[in-house]
Amino acid sequence: MLKLEVIVEVHQLKRQGFKVAAIARKCKLSRTTVYEYLEKDFEEAYRWVDDLKTRKRKLDPFEDQILGWLKEHPDLSASQISDWLEERCSFTDIGDSTVRTYVRELREKYHIPKTVTFRSYEAIEELPKGKQMQVDFGELKIRTFEGKWIKIYVIAFVLSHSRYKYAEWQDRPFTTRDVLRSHENAFEYYGGRTDEIVYDQDKLMTVSENGGDIIYTEEFQAYKQQRGFSVYLCKAADPETKGKIENVVKFIKRNFAKNRVYHQLETWNEQCLAWLDRKGNYQVHNTIKKRPIEVFALEKPHLREVSSLLSFESNHGTSITRTVHKDNIIKFQSNRYSLPLGTYKPQGDNTVYIRIDKEELIIEKNPGGKLLATHPLSRRKGQLIKNSDHSRDKSKGIQAYMETIKASFDDQKKIQIFLEEVEKRYPRYMRDQLQILSRAVKNFEPFTESALEICIKQTLWSTNDFHDVVRHLARIQDQESIIPSTDIPIVEMSSTYYKEKALVRELDGYLKILGGV
Template identity: 80%
Template sequence: MLKLEVIVEVHQLKKQGFKVAAIARKCNLSRTTVYEYLERDFEEACRWVDNLKIRQRKLDPFQDQILEWLKEHPDLSASQISDWLEDCCSYTEAGDSTVRTYVRELREKYHIPKTVTFRNYEAVEELPKAKQMQVDLGEIKIKTFEGKWIKIYVVAFVLSHSRYKYAEWQDRPFNTRDVLRCHENAFEYYGGRTDEIVYDQDKLMTVSENGGDIIYTEEFQAYKQQSGFLIYLCKAADPESKGKIENVVKFVKNNFAKNRVFDQIDTWNEQCLAWLERKGNYQVHNTIKKRPFEVFALEKPHLRKISSLLSFESNHVTSITRTVHKDNIIKYKSNRYSVPLGTYKPHGENTVYVRIEEEELIIEKTPGGVPTATHPLSRGKGQLIKNTHHSRDRSKGIRAYMDTIKNAFNDQEKIQLFLEEIYRRYPRYIRDQLQIIQKAVKSFEPHVQSALNVCIEKALWSANDFHDVAKHLARTQEEFNSLPADIPTIEMTSIHYKDKASVRELDGYLKILGGM
């Protein structure tokens, strides 16, 4: 009777003036089905429903098997039954929705309700100020400006008392050092830390629960000992014990990240912090019925002060790392810091180590080694902090560059003439031209003067021509040197040139022709 009741309801809603789309929403039907039901009158609908009761259904041959499974395992889902049908009976003809409908009707007909396991919860009292912080990680797929889908990763923090939130994103999966760095950033954002921090059993921080004697990863254990905070580790498969941060991760992913277009990770983090200020930490929290930023103002004085930022980096072997980008900069806290030109290697190791010392950011190739670069630490966002000597050496100017190249040549007048001419012909590309000449000097040094002579003689006023001529001369010299030294020689005397070929008499040819 259920289908007949639905058909009757569809007709009644239509008579009341509802449109097809509204009827579809109210009855949880597709618009195609609504149109189909509206075409049937009551008597036709009754006959159609009766036919449905006696017709053969796809899953009828497996009814006994499905009933047996349901009676033995009342908590079986329709999805599992679909999988078991494929695995045990090699049956794949029915779709998921068909299986769900069939299983639901069997449960109703044979009174086999689905067993639902339920865990009893009780509300917990609000924790005092600065008592606890909760931490968790998440990930989400988002679309870039190019229309591509990428996955980005977030670590979120929340103060249990005030619900004041902090989040930091990466465009790659987090490792332990990333998580520890984000801890330091969160402590700086909050202006201190809580007595206790709640974590899930994440492999970045824990190795084993070990019956309560928790084994932490080496890096996290070192950081924990230095920082001095207590750790509350959730038991396995118990996400409810850190429900506050679970909700925060969902909130950040669904309210901030979802449907937002990604540009670059630094901009994304800046947008997230701005969103936290105007939305995440500003709007009234549903549980405490207060604005988190207002409650945080009262909680902040009770937080434990931290000794120094990145202290875990300087006292342990593990130190913060950054990747040198192809424009010879590193990124740190939404700012860009320069390193000397040439530090980036296209196919080499581009990892450097960063430490903070007396408001200076020090960049090193190895921890504790000779600094690659030192910059004043910027507290702003989106800035480029660059040392002038990290760029190409422009202080000497083009003339000084030309004087440096001239030292490799013997004939100073000719090289001066050649350089002046290419300067006249290629004013916009003079530095590139000089670099090509310098490269030729380094590669074919013994032949550069000869190449210069050829270029002037043939009026080849280009650094590329100079390079090609020097390369040709060097290759010709190599080929000549590769010839064997003991090649035999044939001596010819002048007497050979005096010999003449013998001349046959004409009679001899006539005899031969006559014989033909």
């Protein structure tokens, strides 16, 4: 009855002379809701509240699912539940505020409290388009699909104006080269770079602050000069300077990564990029009250263009590594690129090196070493880029199998006709068909020619039919070969036995037994 009490309170405050705006503040309602409540009298409000108890809500079909998530992970946010509903249940027809209300009511109903922590920040004026990007790191312990716990590491980027985000994960701590590679991937993701990049005091980029004359690591100094951006290094105990990226790291860890099951790094990064498209960059930002993806469309023309992708790698003698999967492919930027059959070694080293040359992806066994494959670089996602030379010619094995079976027949012309017709009808199951034919030839060899003649004459174009026919011919032959033996004695029976009759009991005997009259 809490809602009915609120309606009564709204009417009482109105009668006391309070304005709608004051009532809205006092009751923590929107003015639209206050107007709606004022239009209802007590009886109408009572019926309306009573109807609310029995009405069906959009999230009711998912109540058990959401309740299970909350019981397993009491710290889940409503925003993360909204994302899980979209990702795992393909349910998108609902607003974030509705999910928040529903989750809050479930927590109250089933007594699942949530501990909320707050942190104070100082407001900072918004920066112009293309001015600044912020970068920071994070780490998190997560559970794998095997039930084990591992620690993974993330580097996150955010454009200060549009709040457009990018993130990249590793299953080991970042090195300076990892950081530079991630920068290149971020620049490609954004389509350019900002004038300034904000960092924390991290040993991967800086050696010493030195009273304002910052000393960078050798590799980062060379990369900074090549790319031409300026660096803003945060001072100690100054979280407000890079508060945007700190919120982003927290958002990624809590909304995307927390309570998610880890399978492998490539899949994890693909899921993260999909989450950025679906939630991280699409959801309305609480500060700017706009979708980052829409603001980014206006900011992108103000970004500085960068030179060819990963040019720093050739300058510093480093390369990106990838792991060859058992189906002889590597994954790069959410696409799969083929390698020659046999590249994957079950017990060997499956690390290869990739580099970009103009619009081609070059895969090498070692940097500058043996060339394994060259592919056109795809700008799409989820594609399989495959070289026809890397495919196995499966028809060779089938043809060899067919030739082996044909050698078992005398009439080569007829067996060729039969096999061609079978292949027309069962192209996907030709190997299975040949195995059936091989067993038939092995078990019923004397009858295969006759069976072949019958199958062609009756247009039975299946090796199962051939097997039935050849087995039938063998069974007939076996029956004809059975001759009654003369050694078995013949017993002559007297006709008197056939004249004997069984004794018949009178009906009275049965009636006495059953208690009849």
